[in-house]
Amino acid sequence: MDVRFxxxxxxxxxxxxxxxxxxxxxxxxxxxxxxxxxxxxxxxLETVPTYRSLMVLHDSLTIGASRLxxxxxxxxxxxxxxxxxxxLWYIPACYDGxxxxxxxxxxxxxxxxxxxxxxxxxxxxxxxxxxxxxPGFPYMGDLPDALVLPRRTDPRVKVxxxxxxxxxGQTAIYPVESPGGWHLIGATPVRLFxxxxxxxxxxxxxxxxxxxxxxxxEFDEIRAAVNADAYRVxxxxxxx
Amino acid sequence: MQALEVVVPGPHxxxxxxxxxxxxxxxxxxSGPLDRVSxxxxxxxxxxxxxxxCLEMLLQGPTLKVLAESVRVALVGCNATLEVRSANPRRxxxxxxxxxxxxxxxxxxxxxxxxxxxxxxxxGVDVPIVLGSASTYVRGGIGGFRGRRLQxxxxxxxxxAAVREGAERALARPVDLQLEHPIRVVLGPQTEYxxxxxxxxxxxxxxxxxxxxxxxxxxxxxxxxAHKAGYDIVSDGIVTGxxxxxxxxxxxxxxxxxxxxxxxxxxxxVISADVPRVARxxxxxxxRFVQVDVMEAERLRNDQEAALAHEISAIAxx
Numbered sequence: 001m002d003v004r005f006x007x008x009x010x011x012x013x014x015x016x017x018x019x020x021x022x023x024x025x026x027x028x029x030x031x032x033x034x035x036x037x038x039x040x041x042x043x044x045l046e047t048v049p050t051y052r053s054l055m056v057l058h059d060s061l062t063i064g065a066s067r068l069x070x071x072x073x074x075x076x077x078x079x080x081x082x083x084x085x086x087x088l089w090y091i092p093a094c095y096d097g098x099x100x101x102x103x104x105x106x107x108x109x110x111x112x113x114x115x116x117x118x119x120x121x122x123x124x125x126x127x128x129x130x131x132x133x134x135p136g137f138p139y140m141g142d143l144p145d146a147l148v149l150p151r152r153t154d155p156r157v158k159v160x161x162x163x164x165x166x167x168x169g170q171t172a173i174y175p176v177e178s179p180g181g182w183h184l185i186g187a188t189p190v191r192l193f194x195x196x197x198x199x200x201x202x203x204x205x206x207x208x209x210x211x212x213x214x215x216x217x218e219f220d221e222i223r224a225a226v227n228a229d230a231y232r233v234x235x236x237x238x239x240x
Numbered sequence: 241m242q243a244l245e246v247v248v249p250g251p252h253x254x255x256x257x258x259x260x261x262x263x264x265x266x267x268x269x270x271s272g273p274l275d276r277v278s279x280x281x282x283x284x285x286x287x288x289x290x291x292x293x294c295l296e297m298l299l300q301g302p303t304l305k306v307l308a309e310s311v312r313v314a315l316v317g318c319n320a321t322l323e324v325r326s327a328n329p330r331r332x333x334x335x336x337x338x339x340x341x342x343x344x345x346x347x348x349x350x351x352x353x354x355x356x357x358x359x360x361x362x363x364g365v366d367v368p369i370v371l372g373s374a375s376t377y378v379r380g381g382i383g384g385f386r387g388r389r390l391q392x393x394x395x396x397x398x399x400x401a402a403v404r405e406g407a408e409r410a411l412a413r414p415v416d417l418q419l420e421h422p423i424r425v426v427l428g429p430q431t432e433y434x435x436x437x438x439x440x441x442x443x444x445x446x447x448x449x450x451x452x453x454x455x456x457x458x459x460x461x462x463x464x465x466a467h468k469a470g471y472d473i474v475s476d477g478i479v480t481g482x483x484x485x486x487x488x489x490x491x492x493x494x495x496x497x498x499x500x501x502x503x504x505x506x507x508x509x510v511i512s513a514d515v516p517r518v519a520r521x522x523x524x525x526x527x528r529f530v531q532v533d534v535m536e537a538e539r540l541r542n543d544q545e546a547a548l549a550h551e552i553s554a555i556a557x558x
Binding site: 006007008009010011012014016019020021033045046047048049050051052053054055057060061064065066130131132133134135136137139176193195200201204205 | 261262263264265266267268370371379380381382425426428429430473474475476477478479480481482499500501502506509510511512534535537538541542545
């Protein structure tokens with residue numbers, strides 16, 4: 001599918017690379033997002049990367065859609081060969097007891113043991129496709145095939161902040177308490193979103209995430225350190 | 241104490257400025273006023289910059305007690321009256337400024353025309369700037385006064401302890417709320433997910449604003465808009481004004497607290513000039529959509545800004 005430039009009224013242009021959840025599409029979206037930011041086009045307000053498209057919000061009083069599309073066409077072609085820089089985060093996750101209310105149910109549905117599920121989930125390096133739903137909520141993939149399940153038929157009204165969840169081939173972390181229909185297989189004590197920081201969301205689209213299994217006691221220790229602003233999530237720079 | 245005390249908050253009163261730009265990629269909506277035209281005019285009446293933090297009131301205003309030495313306010317965007325309760329009681333219409341002194345009580349009545357009204361305060365409300373804006377995003381608990389709607393006994397700090405010298409000022413004419421005007425839209429970005437019949441229906445029938453209308457979106461009721469094949473798309477970005485159509489076929493116009501991404505196809509997008517026009521329509525009011533192209537939408541926005549600048553320059557002392 002060719003790149004398509006779609007207008008969303010007079011406030012945004014959507015650059016659509018395809019209509020699937022696909023790593024190669026995501027890499028193209030993220031490359032374009034980085035190029036648009038670096039190009040600093042007057043009148044461009046911000047970009048919103050998703051699985052398969054980039055929304056570019058603009059102020060039509062400064063730059064109209066046709067001129068913006070012409071600029072974006074150049075950037076799409078010029079950005080083709082470049083690599084994305086990303087951060088790989090090692091996020092501690094506890095998969096025990098009350099931190100993992102749906103682990104037994106997921107085991108029953110997949111035919112795997114709890115230990116199998118944890119092993120598969122914590123040995124995969126996930127790609128952050130996008131953030132959305134609530135501030136700081138990362139949509140990450142791809143789950144190993146054996147863990148792919150539809151959403152719960154009975155969504156919860158309250159999912160606790162920090163819940164590590166899976167559904168529909170993706171994994172996520174709930175940054176704040178919110179309603180949700182994903183299966184909760186663990187929890188992290190780290191903070192995903194903090195308005196006091198200039199970069200409020202821990203994760204950015206394009207980042208990589210590896211979950212590191214911890215026990216309940218370590219969960220409590222890290223949580224106490226997080227609450228005291230004395231914990232940094234381990235990370236390193238990688239080239240995607 | 242340079243402050244206002246909330247006696248009665250009103251059903252949904254929040255602090256809003258021009259909105260929060262630059263965080264939609266991490267899921268934080270722009271927020272800001274439902275009706276940016278009225279917010280700009282209210283600010284102009286009290287001599288504030290166009291986007292100073294104001295009180296946005298939905299359906300009904302608050303009752304506030306003046307703790308500062310004096311405070312100058314102006315109401316724009318709705319037909320409520322400002323009622324001053326004190327030894328010197330008086331009633332002031334929307335569209336002009338008024339100065340109150342310590343211990344006077346200001347009651348903003350209920351309003352029957354627009355959904356939203358704006359009370360500007362000379363110098364502005366003093367709240368922390370969170371992620372670049374004073375706007376309240378209630379669902380995320382971000383910005384404004386403690387991230388939430390106002391509640392009884394809240395004390396709002398003000399930037400000024402007393403008003404500046406100067407006469408009260410009034411708009412040259414009331415704001416035209418355009419409650420009957422058509423709503424102009426640009427087709428897309430997912431028009432191809434709908435049948436030709438659905439597009440004819442969108443422009444050929446009346447939609448009614450339902451009771452499910454809040455800062456996140458206005459659900460409409462009317463003729464069903466049929467999808468060609470399925471109503472799930474792989475999530476993409478959502479802009480304020482997008483008309484999203486879920487499985488029910490009943491459209492939802494996304495408003496200023498819209499989710500940043502979503503998985504329903506969007507048949508069309510309300511032009512930026514007409515987002516305030518939609519925002520003002522309360523449940524039960526009618527919406528008729530008409531199509532324009534992007535160039536026309538851009539011209540209409542330009543014209544709207546010029547008209548707004550003209551109204552601001554026509555503000556005169558009374």
